[in-house]
Amino acid sequence: MHDIHLQTGARGGIPIREGVEFQAFQDSTQWAWAAAVTLAAALGRALEAEPRARLLLSGGRTPGPAYAALARAPLAWDRVDVALVDERWLLPDEPDSNARLVRESLLADRAAAARFESITCAGRSFEEAVTIANMHAAHPAGVVVLGMGDDGHVASLFPNMSGLDSALASPRPYVAVDATGCPGAGPWTRRVSLTPAGLAPAHTRLLLIRGAHKRELLDRVLAGNDPMEFPVRIAFTTPGAPLRILWCP
Numbered sequence: 001m002h003d004i005h006l007q008t009g010a011r012g013g014i015p016i017r018e019g020v021e022f023q024a025f026q027d028s029t030q031w032a033w034a035a036a037v038t039l040a041a042a043l044g045r046a047l048e049a050e051p052r053a054r055l056l057l058s059g060g061r062t063p064g065p066a067y068a069a070l071a072r073a074p075l076a077w078d079r080v081d082v083a084l085v086d087e088r089w090l091l092p093d094e095p096d097s098n099a100r101l102v103r104e105s106l107l108a109d110r111a112a113a114a115r116f117e118s119i120t121c122a123g124r125s126f127e128e129a130v131t132i133a134n135m136h137a138a139h140p141a142g143v144v145v146l147g148m149g150d151d152g153h154v155a156s157l158f159p160n161m162s163g164l165d166s167a168l169a170s171p172r173p174y175v176a177v178d179a180t181g182c183p184g185a186g187p188w189t190r191r192v193s194l195t196p197a198g199l200a201p202a203h204t205r206l207l208l209i210r211g212a213h214k215r216e217l218l219d220r221v222l223a224g225n226d227p228m229e230f231p232v233r234i235a236f237t238t239p240g241a242p243l244r245i246l247w248c249p
């Protein structure tokens with residue numbers, strides 16, 4: 001049931017487990033455009049229903065091309081609030097910050113009119129950053145883009161991270177994390193992360209992944225339910241919207 005290797009070449013999304021749909025693309029161009037179309041449609045629907053739409057974006061190496069494609073969508077971007085799923089304790093202009101990725105890939109073209117909420121900023125303490133992220137989340141995000149690290153982490157929730165259990169159980173949308181000792185965190189161990197409580201209200205959940213390794217890992221992820229083993233499982237174990245997964249080599 002979870003063997004997504006059988007799904008290569010599929011044209012539409014395929015239900016891969018309850019509440020999870022998987023779609024494979026031949027290349028990154030098709031993948032990025034499919035992500036952009038999905039996100040633009042979800043934002044368009046949200047903007048028809050409410051004055052402002054809220055979009056939460058992941059960082060890392062994967063989603064840039066999808067954000068660049070989305071930036072061209074003809075939406076009322078001046079009514080879209082863009083915020084981050086997670087952030088490393090870096091200033092927004094630093095090359096490895098998730099804020100910089102979003103600025104450079106999405107906040108160009110038409111999407112430059114969107115309002116962007118950085119989690120970090122010069123002069124803001126770590127504690128203030130978490131508090132402000134939670135204040136912004138008082139307007140819950142409708143559309144959330146998740147990524148999956150090579151170790152099965154999601155946002156900044158890493159396998160074997162100290163305090164992972166309390167982060168998963170937190171009633172707050174964002175928590176401070178210390179990913180010391182987690183290889184997947186690289187040198188950026190101090191981070192702010194979305195929690196399952198922050199993900200739950202979203203009406204659209206998209207997981208963007210690329211590469212053979214992540215495809216194999218996804219089989220293992222989908223075969224179980226425990227987010228302590230693979231935190232990315234919160235994408236489908238958190239009650240709420242179904243999860244759509246888009247993959248390409």
Ligand SMILES: O=C1O[C@H](COP(=O)(O)O)[C@@H](O)[C@H](O)[C@H]1O
Nearest residue numbers: 058059060061062147148149155
């Ligand atoms: O550290 C992070 O990693 C994940 C996955 O990133 P990728 O480089 O494997 O695509 C990302 O979703 C998250 O936002 C980021 O902080």
